[in-house]
Amino acid sequence: MHRVLLGVLLIAAVAMQDRATAAESFRPFKLKTLEGSQRSLPDVLGKATVVIFFFPSCPYCNAAFPEVQKIYDAYKDRGLSMVWINVVPDEEPLIADWRTTHGYTVPVLLGGRSVQNDYKLVMTPTHYLLDSRGKVLSKHAGYSAGDEKTLERDIQQALGQ
C-alpha cells in the first residue's frame, strides 16, 4: 500500500516539475526586424537577455525606455542582450523615426497581433529577463520610477556580477 502511495506521489511530483519547467521557458519566436530579416529567440540570447513588449505611443514605455537604454549601454559589452518587441502592428511605421528621435539603439522586432495572445499580454511595457538558455528569471509589467534599479540589479545577478 505504501509503495503504491509512494509511486503516485512520485508521478505527481514529476508531472508538477515538468509543468514548472515548461512555465519557466520563454516561448520561442521568429519575428522580423525593421530591416526585414528574421530573428528567432536563439539569435538574440546573450549571457542574459531582456525582452520588452512595447509600442511607440505607449506612455509608460516612453517613460521607462530612456533608463532601459542606459542599462543596455552599460551592460551590452558584458553579455547583456536586449530586444524590444512591438505589439501594435499599426504603429510599425512610427518605429524608425521614434528610435531616431529618442536615440534608441536597442534592436526592435515586429510582433503581430498573435504576440499579444502568445504571451498573454495585457499591458505594456512588459519585460522578461532570461538566462543564456532562454529560461525566465523574472517578469515585470508596468513601470514606476525606480523599477529600472530593480531590473539593473536582476541583470547584474544574471550576468554574475
Added chain:
Amino acid sequence: MHGVRGAVAMLLAFCVAGLSARQGPGTRAVTSAAARVTSRSTPHLTFTATISPVVIVPGARISIAVDVVPKKGMHVYAPGTQYRPVVIRLQPDPPLRVRNSAYPKPTVYRFEPLNEDVLVYDGPFRLVVDVIAGDAVALRAHLRGRSQMTIKGTLDYQACDDRMCYLPASVPFQWTLRVAGE
C-alpha cells in the same frame, strides 16, 4: 419565502455568470430587442452605444452616441495628444458618409513620469458621430433594393492608470436597421 427568493436570486446570478463566461474575456454585450442600444464592458471601461433613428431614411441624418464610463483609476486619451485617442470607427460602407464627430472637453492629466500634461477623459463622457445614408443620387443607388442595412463600428481606445498602460483595444458594436422605401 425568503428562502425561495434567495434561491431564485442565486439561480439568476448563476445564469448571468454563465452567460458572461461564454461571451469571451473582458467583454459583455447586451443588445436590446429594438437593436437601438448596445452596451459593452471591458476591464477598462463600460460604454453604451445608441443609434437613432432606428429606420434609415435615405438622405436623413443618423446619430450615433457612445456614452463611456472609464473604470476607477482609468483614463483614455483625447484627440490632440501624441497618444492613441479614443475614437468611434465605422466600417466603411458606400451609402454611409460621416458628417460630423463631436468630442467633449477633456481634462488635463499630469503624467509625472514624463513630466507632461496630457488631455484625457477620466470620468463619464459622450462621443457623437453623425452619419448620412444615401445623401447623393449615386449613394442612394447603393441603398435601393436593400430592406435593411447593418452599421458596424468599433470603439477604439487605449486605457492607462497611474502605473501602466493596457494594450490598445477595439471593441465592436453593430446594429441592423430597416431601410425605409423611397
